[in-house]
Amino acid sequence: VILSPEYLQRTLDDALAQVTVPDGCAAVLEGSIAAGFGNETSDIDLLLIEAGEREHITMPTILFIDGRRVEVRLRSAGQIRRQADELAAYTRGPGRRAPLIPEDLLNRCQRLSCAFPLRQPGLVADLQDGLADLAPVVSAWFAHRAGQAALRAIALEVLGCPERAVHWVRAGLRHGAKSWAASLGETYLDGKWLGQQLDRLEDPEGLARRLWAAMNADDEPPGRQLRLSLDLLTRFGVDMAATDPARIHLVGAPSVTTWQIGDRIHVLRGRADVFALGRRAGDAWRSIVFEVPLPDLLASTSSALADAGPFIAGFEQLGLVRLARRPGGVIEAPPPLTPPAATRTPALSLHGALLQDAAGDDQVELVSLSAGRFVTAGMSLIWANVMVENAREDLVGAIKRSQWWTAEAAARRMFAQACRSVLSAFGFSPPAAPEDAPLVIATLPAAPADIRREAAALARMAPPPDRRAADLLLSRLDDFVKRTREVSDAVTFPSSFVSAQAWQRTLEHGYDWIRLGAFLDADFPIEEARDLITSGGLQPVLNARKQPDRRAPDKR
C-alpha cells in the first residue's frame, strides 16, 4: 500500500470530523490503494460500516484532505451481508450464472474483500469471511465478457468490417487477461491497473508481453491480428471452442418491424424510431434471413448484393438485428447506436421518408419524426391529396354550371388541402387546420419561396365573378397543386375519382401508409380510414351479392 497506516488513520480522523455519521462505525480503506495500486493522484476510498441493518445510499461524500480527493461511503453490516448473500446466490447451484452478476454488486463485494481495516478489524474480518471465494467468480465473469467480445469480432470480420473486428477483439483481450489474472487471485475489477496486476503474477509463458504486443499490432493485417488475439485468448483460459463463424447467425431484435411504402423500406425500432433505407441498404436488409449461418447468408446474397456484410453489421449496431451463436444464444451487444435524426425537409413524400441525399442508395437514416407522427403525416399527405382531387372535381362541376358560391368554396378547399399536403410533407403532424394551413405555409422558412408567395397570394383569393375568372382560378390552383406535388414527390398522384383504376392506384398509395398506421394504432386522418381497416372497406350501400364475381365460385 502506497500510503502508511498512520497517514490513513489521520485521513480517517480528518474525514470523520467533516461528516455526520453514527458513532462507533467500523472503517476500512478500499479501492485501488487498498489493492496495492494507485499513485499520487489516486483517490482515498473510505468505507464506514455501521452495525445493524439500515439501508444507506451508495453515493459517496466527496472531501479534499491534504491535497487528495477522499470518498467516504457509509453502509450497514446488514447491507453488506445481504450483498454477500446476493452474490452467493449467483454462484450456487447448477448452471453458470456468474456472468450475470451485476457489475456494481461484484465490484462492491470485491472491494470489501481486499479492504484494509482501519477501525474494528474484527467486524471487518467477519464481513470479509462472509464473502464467497471471488477468484473463480471474477475469472468466469471476465471470461464471459472476453468470449462475447471475441464472438462479436469474429462476426464483424465475416461481415467485412475488419477495423471494428480488431477493436472488439482487443476489448476481448483485456477481459481475457483480467479473467486469467483473477484466476490467479488478482480480482480487482477496474481495468486501469491491469498492468500492475500482471506484473505481480507468475508468467512463465510471457502472456503479459504477448498481450502488449497484440494490443499494439497495428502494422499487422486485421485478419492476422484477429487470429493472434484469438489464440492468446485461449491461453488466457477463455473457452474459444465454439467460435466457428458458421455457428454465428442473426436473430430478430425485439419490437423491430419492416414496413415498405412504395419502394422505400422503413424499419421501426420499437414503436418510436423509424429508419429509412436507401435502395442498396434496403436490398441488404431484405437479404437477412434469421438463423442462417453468417457465411451462408452472405453467400446467398452475393449475387444480388456483393457487399451486404457491412450493411448488416451497421443494422446490428443500430439494434435492428442481433448476433447469436449456436449453442449459446444471443451475443451480448452494447446499447444500440442512435444517430442524429435526418434534417432534410421536406421529410417525407407519398412514397415514404425522403433521404438526405435523394440518390443515396447506401443510406440508413433516422427519420426526424417519431413513428407515430411520421405515419400520421404520411396518411395526412395522402388524404390531403385525395381531398384536393375531390375539391377539384367539385370546382370543375360548379364552373360548368356557373355556381360561383360553390366554385369559391371548392376552390378554397382545394387550395387549403394542397397547403396541408405540403405541411404534411414537411412533417407537420397532425397538419394545421385548413383555415390556418395557407398562412402557415406562407411563413414557413423551409418551404420554397415560390410556394410561399403563391400561398400568401391565393389566401386572399376573391370569389370568381364569372366563367373566365373561374377558369383562371382553376388554372392557377392546378399550377399550385402541381408545385406542391413536386415538393412532396407526388406528381404521379392519381386523379382519384375519375375511374376505378385511378381509385385503386390511390388505395395502393394509401394502404401502404394505413398498414403502418394500423400497426401503430395511429390516429387516422378521418374516421372512414379506420373503417377501411376494421371492415375492409365494406360499403353499406354496396350489396356484396350483386358485385361481379370474377371466379364464379360454384354454388351448390
Place this chain on the structure above:
Amino acid sequence: MARTILITGATGAVGTEVAARLAAAGHSVIGMVHQTREFVRGSGRRLPAGAVVPLSGDITTPGLGLSSRQRSELRGRVDLIVHCAAMTDFGRDPAVYDTVNVDGTARIIEFATSGSRSAAPLVHVSTAYVCGERDGVISEAELDTGQRFANHYENSKFRAELAVRAAAEHGLPAVVVRPSIVTGAARTGVIRDFSNMYVVLRVLTRGLVRTIPGHYDAVIDLVPIDFVADAIGQVCERFDDAAGHTLHLTGAPPLTLRDFSDVMAEFPSLHVPRYVPPYGFEPTLMPDLERRYYERVVALYESYFRRRAVFDTSTAQRLIEARPAAGGRPYLRRLLRYGMRAGYFLPAPPPACAQPEPRTTGGAVRQ
C-alpha cells in the same frame, strides 16, 4: 384393445402421423397407398418397418383397385377405417375433386358397409371449411345451411360429408373430424409438405404479389398437424363415445390477417402485403408478372382473406383430451421460422430469374 385399422391416404402428411400414433398404441395398421409406399413423418424419419402394413389401393377406381377376394379378406379383418385420402390441393379440374373426394368417400362407405359383418366404423376426415363462406360462429352439428362455397374443394368435401351422414342414418357408425388449415407442429412448426396456405404465404412474403383484397379482421384458422393427428388417434380410441358426432379440430386462438401482417413484419426478408377493400380491387390492373402470380396462386385462396368464421369446438373439447399446444402469433412465428430454416420462405431470386410458380406445390393429395 388392439384393433386392425385401415387408413386411406396413409402416406399423406396427416395420414402418416395418424398411422404412427395408432401403431405406437399397439393397433395393427394397414395403410392404403397409391402413388408411394413411403411413410415419411414431418421430422423426415420413416416409420419403422412393419409399423404400418402397406396395401396398394386406389379410392378413385371401383372396388378400391382391389380384387374382390382382397376386398373380402380386408373387410373381414378391418375393425375401423380412418379415411384421410383427399384432394386438398386448390385449382385443379373440378372433376378431380368429384373423383377423389366425393366418389372416393362413397367407395369407402360402400366398403365399410359391405360383406356379412356389421359395418366397419368410419372416422371421416373432412374440413372445417365445409361451412363455405359463412361468417360468424359455425357449430359442429351444422352442415347444410345453404352456404356458398369458394371453390370445388369445399364443395366436394361438403358432399362427401353429406354422404357420410346419409350412411350414418342407415346404420354406419361414423365420426366426422373437421380440421381447419393443417400447418406445422405446434412446438416446432415442422411440416413435411409445404402446400396450400404455405404456397400463398411464399408468394406474398416474397413480394411477388403485393396487394390482396382482404379484411384486416378476417380469420385464418391454422391448426397444428400434431394436434390433428393426436385428436384423430383419440377419436379412434374412444370411437363409441364419439360415434355420431362431428368435431372441429381448429387452432386456438385463431389468427387474423392483421396478425399475419404484424408478424411477417418482424422478419426483414418477408414482404407484407397490403390489404385493400375487396369491392374496388381489380387484378387486371396489376403489373403483368404480379397479376400472373395473383391469378395462379393467390386468387385461389382469395375468399379466405374475407371470412370471419369462428369454429365452435364444444363437442371436440368434450370428447377428446388433446388441445393445440400453441396458437396465435407465437405459433405463426414458429411456422415462418421453420419455413425459413427449411429454405421455403427465402427471399425471391433477382427479378431477371423470377418465373411464376406452378399453381401449387407439395403433396396435397392425402392419399
